[in-house]
Amino acid sequence: MAQHVKRAFKYRFYPTDEQAAALSRTFGCVRLVYNLALEERTHAWYGEQRRVSYLQSSAALTEWKKTEELAFLAEVSSVPLQQALRHLQTAFGSFFAKRSKYPRYKSRKKSRASAEYTRSAFTWRDGRLTLAKMTTPLEICWSRPLPEGAEPTTVTVSRDSAGRWFVSLLCEDTIAPAPATGTAVGIDAGITSLVTLSTGEKITNPRHERRDRGRMAKAQRELSRKAKGSNNRERARRKVARVHARIADRRRDFLHKLTTRLVRENQTVVIEDLTVRNLIKNHTLARAISDAAWTELRSMLEYKCAWYGRELVVVDRWFASSKLCGACGTICGKLPLNVREWTCDCGSVHDRDVNAARNILAAGLAASACGDGVRPQRESSRTGRSSVKQEAQRVTAGIHRL
Structure with a gap:
């Protein structure tokens, strides 16, 4: 309707x-x-x-x-x-x-x-x-x-x-709602690959801020040399602002095209509930995480799924999507960020991101269809927190959002 x-x-x-x-x-x-x-x-x-x-x-x-x-x-x-x-x-x-x-x-x-x-x-x-x-x-x-x-x-x-x-x-x-497709996709957000899909497709992160970092540094150096309150400083400040605007515009355009494609091609979209505010406290990755704009990506998926009659399922942030073996359900003990491929005791070889996306999809579909507890629980599940959740629907400013 x-x-x-x-x-x-x-x-x-x-x-x-x-x-x-x-x-x-x-x-x-x-x-x-x-x-x-x-x-x-x-x-x-x-x-x-x-x-x-x-x-x-x-x-x-x-x-x-x-x-x-x-x-x-x-x-x-x-x-x-x-x-x-x-x-x-x-x-x-x-x-x-x-x-x-x-x-x-x-x-x-x-x-x-x-x-x-x-x-x-x-x-x-x-x-x-x-x-x-x-x-x-x-x-x-x-x-x-x-x-x-x-x-x-x-x-x-x-x-x-x-x-x-x-x-x-x-x-x-x-x-008007988009035509039903009957397909579902799990999405794992990252830095090298902005998103990895459960189909195995990896979409490279364009790194808009990094590509214009040299231009930004030059504009900021010129700004620092200008006298405060002068017209030259105001012109230099606008040059810096134009570089920032260029980065933001290109990032927003890329995210709009990506999210529109994901929503049109899939009936159900499953994502991970990331706490970006806590993740950027890692000063080594803060700049790259901010450039990836995961929060804006999720926001676009939310309202576009609501607009076009799609279902958006959000997996709990504590679900061990990367460490969980998609073949046998075993959870790997330690998996540092620099390990991008690992082998389970059952012999299955996993690409870290693709395996995470497939586990996110399976957990999201299980939570949507049968409720929690279908997929293997994380070790700390005794704390009482659910491993998977689906956000409740709410209405904001006349737009249905998940």
Whole structure:
């Protein structure tokens, strides 16, 4: 059955000097309002043990506009300022629910420059977008068309550290499920091979950061020689940012193509529950693990499987996928990372990654069909933790995710 979801379509655009100045002014006002409201809430909570609601912050914003020092807030659209207060309310809601840390102030240099416009603050007519307080539409590069008949409900304008301008259009979209295939695949994530499939196929890690490491080092050396606060330093900083953007864009493009292919070709996808946050504490492998972007890979698999009617099974992080012999079920005692091929006592010779992918597939299918306990347990199973798990389904922001 087709799903109706909200999708954001992101495009690059090239503003005129007048539009760039207006948007930059809006970004600054959004950041200022967010920080002022956060400061007010902080003083109220730690000084009076009193919570400040969104309505109280909105009323305070109206009073700020009447003061001589903050009268310039009335020069920009009021909608992005109100949206900043809503985002702060969401941040505090997550904090009080213990889902995140206490909200932090937005930095002029480090925070993302963005402004969010709801339907009342922009005009969408014949494929042309005009924001509030502007007389001309944005010059958008339509790299792909919007869904037929779709109209944006929310528009987010942003500028990255490399000076590029982007507009994100949130639209209602209908996604048809992919044809059933009846096949399943187990995936073992790695560094030399980004993923190894249970079919025996190994997909080489492109190592985008490593390939541009020389260019990055040169740009950073040039930046370090420039005087702080000078225009030359700002130009050098943008060169560094452009290298970072190039790496991130290429990595994201590769992961999108890989995950789309895996989801289209397989009905069931089984992956391992890796704790990347703990793995990058290994300073020898931290840079390579970060470049592999396993977390982003899993995130893409999650929402694409939900969109196209696939099943995503996640194997517990303590399941001994590499040490387990896929032929006899014996668990190898020690298996250092430098050992890429090993021989079991039963005589079976295993490629470490391929064997892990096949064990992950078998464990995932067993957990999905019969529950835990089908595959051999790890030695420390007496602790009571299950060796295999399947994530429960939840609904987030209108998108079904596993």
